[in-house]
Amino acid sequence: MAVTVKPLTERADAAWDAFVAAFPASTFFHRAAWRDVIARAFGHAPLYAFAERDGAIVGVLPLFHKTSLLFGNALVSTPFCVYGGPLAADDEAAAALTAYAADKMRACGVPSVEFRHGPAEAAPLADGWVEGPARYVTFRKPITEDDEANLQAIPRKQRAMVRKGIGNGLASRVDASIDPFYRIYAESVRNLGTPVFSRRYFRLLLEIFADCADILTVLDDGAPVAAVLNFYFRDEVLPYYGGGTERARSRAANDFMYWEVMRRAAARGVRLFDFGRSKLGTGAFSFKKNWGFSPTPLRYRYLLAEGAAIPDTNPLNPKYRLMIATWKRLPLALANVLGPPIVRGTG
Structure with missing residues (x-):
C-alpha cells in the first residue's frame, strides 16, 4: 500500500515511540516528547510528522520551525539536539518524509531545512540536498x-x-x-x-x-x-x-x-557511553579523545532555497569572536538574564 504522511498528534505518541524504540538507528532525540520540551522552552513551532502504511508507522520526522531575529529562520530536525534526523523503514517512507520537509520549507518561507543525522549511516542524498561541511564529530564507546x-x-x-x-x-x-x-x-x-x-x-x-x-x-x-x-x-x-x-x-x-x-x-x-558531539579543533574534542574515544564524523544534510547558504551559528565562526570575548567578561548574574533570550535562536 502507498505511504501517507500525517502530522503527529498526542494520540499517536505511543506508536511513534514504539517505532523509535524498535528502530536500530534511532536515538534519544527521536522521542516524541522533545516536541513538547522545545516548544514549551523555546517557543519554536513543531512540525512533527510520520509516514504510515496500512495503519502502521514506517517512518518519523521530528521537525521544528526555528525562528530568531539574530540567527535567522530555518526548519531543523532537531534543534538543541545533536542527532534527530528522519528515520524511515524503507526508501518510499524516506522519500515521503523528505518531500514533506521540502513542502514545509516552501510553506514557511524559510531558506533551509537541516537534518541532523546521527552516527549511523544515513540513506543516499535526496535530489537537491547537500551534505554539510566537516564541522562536528561524535564520540561513542562500549563499556x-x-x-x-x-x-x-x-x-x-x-x-x-x-x-x-x-x-x-x-x-x-x-x-x-x-x-x-x-x-x-x-x-x-x-x-x-x-x-x-x-x-x-x-x-x-x-x-x-x-x-x-x-x-x-x-x-x-x-x-x-x-x-x-x-x-x-x-x-x-x-x-x-x-x-x-x-x-x-x-x-x-x-x-x-x-x-x-x-x-x-x-x-x-x-553498555554504551555516548560522550556527545564536539566541534573539530576545540578543547572538548581533545578532552574526549584523551578518554580513548574515537571520533565519528557527523555530516548533517541541508535543503537550501535558491541563493541560500548553509547556516553557521558555530561559535568558531569569526563573526562571533567579539560577542564571545565580550560575554566572557559579563558578570554572571547579568549573563544569566541576557542568555536565555539569545540562546533560543541558536538551536
Missing part, C-alpha cells in the same frame, strides 16, 4: 559491567586524572536538583563565552524525561563543584549538559565526574 576494565580502557594520562579526583576525596550524588547544577553550568558556559539556557528548559527536561534523566553532582568537602545532566536510552548513557567551577579543574572534578557517570551507568546495565 562493560567491570569497573576496572572500564578504567583500564582509559588512556594512562587521563586515567591518572580520574585517580587524582578519587584521591582528592571527591564524592558524587545522583538526583534531580536543578539549582546546584544550574549555578555550576551557568558559570561554566559564561566562562566559555556562551549564553546559558533558562532554568525552565532544564526543569522541563527533568520533568518530561523523569524516567530517563538525572543529574550527577560532584562534591568537594560537601560543596558542589561540577555537575552533569544525563539521559538514558535503551542501553546507552548520554552525559549531555555538564560543567565545572574554577575549583573543579585543580581538583580533577570534571574527570572524576565523567568517570562516576560511566561507573554508575555500568552498574545499572548501560
